[in-house]
Amino acid sequence: KTGPDSLASMWTTASQRAGQRDWLAWRPRRCGSSSAEATATKTEDEGFLRWFLLLIPVTAFGLGTWQVQRRKWKLQLIAELESRVMAEPIPLPADPMELKNLEYRPVKVRGHFDHSKELYMMPRTMVDPAREAREAGRLSSAAESGAYVVTPFYCTELGITILVNRGFVPRRKVNPDTRQKGQVEGEVDLVGMVRLTETRKPFVPENNPERNHWHYRDLEAMARLTGAEPIFIDADFKSTVPGGPVGGQTRVTLRNEHLQYIITWYGLSAATSYLWCRKFVSRTPGV
Template sequence: MADIPSEKAPGQHTAAGLAIFCGLMLVLIAALLALGVWQVERLSWKEDLIARVDQRVHAEPVPAPVRAQWGQVSRANDEYRHVTAEGTLQNDRETLIYASTSLGPGYWVITPLKLADSTSVLINRGFVPTEKRDPATRSEGQIANPVKITGLLRITEPGGTLIKSNDPANDRWYSRDVAAIADRRGVADAAPYFIDADATTNPGGLPVGGLTQIAFPNNHLVYAITWFALAVMAAGLLAFVVRGELRARRS
């Protein structure tokens, strides 16, 4: 007759379960601490980014990157750089981008600026309300003479927004997609960036420039505190359970 396996003592079951619980809790605590450290690192990165952008915005303007420099233009090194560009606005090729600003809903007016070397850069000349979308209603602002534009270098916004996609075929735009706009308007040799014009008043008052929003959400400290607090709570729970088990064994 086969031997019947003996039942494990209750203490053995408890010890195995406690070991598994402790192992899982230690993994959880390590993960929470790692997330907290990561958020501290992100906080340092974000504060450095804000400082660099603030320095660029308030620096003296420099010439916008020319064709030979286009390949080196990047978000990390160049976005919000204070720049200037001189040329002739091609008002017959302007594009309207849906916008919601502190002045209300309306459009960004994007106009190619033809430079002396025959390249072009798209200029976000500023905001116009919906009732002024037709260039004929703001003819004074359609500057024909060569101009010098000062503003902030911005990186292209391909595709659209998280909510709506650009529809070039029907000329509906929700983001400033440099390549798509240049292609739709037949603008050759367009720079891979655009420039947000500053608040210099245009003739007739429109478009209204200088409305660039420079805001970077910085909640990393809150997130770090949250992860560390959860790690402390998890460690407290682990200590409570282990202490209770040890007391039970002693009694």
């Protein structure tokens, strides 16, 4: 019996079977295409990862090379500083502009102190190379806290007043009444190192002129308060007198840690280069 309904039913069944055959025939081709696309994507990802990770050893090597150049510069700077510190004292220039290139240069002056206008840089500890060598590497120090006594000094030959860091006194001796014996009177010859003004570093408190507490060298402010020129020298150790401040409080040090930076960066470059080669060149299993 082949009525219209039967023909329609047969057509539908045949169409469904043909569709199933077409789908079955098409599905493997789709899987093959997806596999190829996945492989291509994986290859692209690995290529990107390879060159991206290569940046680590290359960058570390570049930083190590930069530290080599920095170390050469620092060693030259230290040598220049040492030669300047050990040079013979020269007369103090009267022009503050000339002093900008003379920091740590020994100079000599002649004049007298004005002890009525002392300034105190505090808290400070006394510069003592022998003690500092003994305590190197320790977490704490037994150094006594105190202050640097900065006193106006009238230079008779130049006709100007400058500021002189006479040296260290312990906290109990900050009051000048407790060290009258050390208050030098009359005209004296003095040798000291030129020091320039400082800018406040992070975490360093602000200066407090009202309390006469100075945490860093602000020469302009110190000069205004005392009527001196913004010229500052650290008196040498020979200026020390019994009962007075201990001179020679210039800390001449420059940090030179570039060698350990060189080792760190080159070591990191070597280690990451080895891992990169194992991963992308040797193809060691499991890495």
